[in-house]
Amino acid sequence: MNINTAKSVLQNTFGYADFRHQQSNIINELINGADVFTLMPTGGGKSLCYQIPAIVLQGVGIVVSPLIALMKDQVDALKLQGVKAEFLNSSQNYEEQRRVEQLIVSGNIDLVYVAPERLLSDYFLSLLDQAPIALFAFDEAHCVSQWGHDFRPEYQQLSIISSRYPNTPKIALTATADLKTREEIVQVLNLANAKIFVHSFDRANIQYRISEHKNSKEQLLRFINSEHQNDAGIVYCLSRKSVETTAQWLCEQGKTALPYHAGLATEIKDNNQQRFLRENGIIIVATIAFGMGIDKPDVRFVAHLNLPKSIEAYYQETGRAGRDGLPANTWLAYGMQDVIKLKQMASQSDGNEQFKFITQRKIDALLGYCEVSSCRRQVLLNYFGETLAEPCGNCDNCLTPPTTWDGTSAAQKALSTVYRTGQRFGVGHQIDVLTGKVTPKITSFKHDQLSTFNIGNELKAMQWQTVFRQLISMGFLAVEMDYGVLKLTEKARPLLKGECSIELKVQKYKNTKSAQNKKQSIENxxxxxxxxxxxxxxxxxxxxxxxxxxxxxxxxxxxxxxxxxxxxxxxxxxxxxxxxxxxxxxxxxxxxxxxxxx
The missing domain is CATH 1.10.150.80 (HRDC domain)
Known part of the structure; x- marks a missing residue:
């Protein structure tokens, strides 16, 4: 069997003239019996990489997915294209499950979607032992890795598949994984000899935009009203409480906004998700519990009201916009409290010290990305080991280059205050000292007697917030994870001594030029x-x-x-x-x- 058979399926079943990116090579390897690991961005056509081989090879393709709530939509879409596909999960009654099981054993089916827990059950494995299996596809494979952003412990047990079915081709697919995560996926799934395909991470149709918290709900409303009045979008929040208050507030402003988080009743979550998928112009306000595997192509914007947990999470979540290739916007508002809260959450997690250390490094990398003055897309791609030769022209820093100022003196004042207060306090207290604010804490520690007290009254508190955040992102200050205490780093010494100078960014709050004009021009x-x-x-x-x-x-x-x-x-x-x-x-x-x- 050759690639021409697969291309015929691509054209006749899925209606596409040619393969994109590395699809042809990936499909060819699977057809010829090889294992594959592929990293391809959301909307890049990952699904076809296992769907087409499953159709052309004899037997059934077993697709392992954590997305039980979305399996029906995935299967409905395939059936509408003439593909013999089914899912098998707890939403079905006994008779329906038996019908699908009989199709698997007979091999009279192309694709079956199952959750990892079902796949790993003794009953289901014995069922597969009787069936002709075309391939195994491990979708959302980053769930394998404890360093990833959607870790699922049950995924780490999937190594049994390679041992039990060594001659059956397997493919692991993900849209987001740094080098360490990729290595762990291959190791855990026993895909040591797999062919590796890493496509470009660049989603050129997405505009990246970041701003500092300044009444973020009002900023969000202006963003939606001015650019996405009737569009579907996702708004991410850090906590369940903020999800519910933000959704309610948007509804009060005349928007159709639905909450989604793990604490909601299953029927409410399912109903809200289905409305988002089926109706026009719905806004989902969610924690990261929402989104993985969402196949809605016309999400025109993704907004974050807090920092995500890592650049990987940010890339994955923003990648849910513009899957159809048409222009889409992403917007993120953040502040120092986000950084401190994320680090506190990391320190209080159940992970070991290495996990906590790596988590902190990921938070630092994300903060650096937020504070950068150069092209955001270049920095984002560089994080994943990819180089973009020229600035993208489609991020806020390219569209409206930030203004900088000589921040050497302000930085020295800030660093000196951290030193003189004993490196035992957080940002808020340092700003109170710098601006000469008399508080019970200031007087009890006699910090109103320090030489740096009121030395920074030329800047307002919010401006000092920006200064401290940039000093942290540039590595002059470190934040202790437990209490948000600021510490000087070795890098601070030459700056304090006047041996170097730094430029700081002037924070802007107005919207930059947007992708909405591009969207309108498509219809124009x-x-x-x-x-x-x-x-x-x-x-x-x-x-x-x-x-x-x-x-x-x-x-x-x-x-x-x-x-x-x-x-x-x-x-x-x-x-x-x-x-x-x-x-x-x-x-x-x-x-x-x-x-x-x-």
Missing amino acids: DLTTSELASFDKLKQQRALWAKERNVPAYVVFHDATLIDIARTAPKTLSQLLAVNGLGKTKLELYGDKIIALLS
């Missing part, structure tokens, strides 16, 4: 008649989706409808040339689309 590129066709197609798609009880994007992506509106096909063969429209969908909807456009 359509003529009046094309835009009318696009609107008619969207309305009809909504009816078809309702008939099948699936999200609209399962029927057709917006990008597919835009192509149809632009090309105005008059025959079924012309319609089949549109990307994302395979033979099964052509049979279901082709004549109706032609009639609609005529």
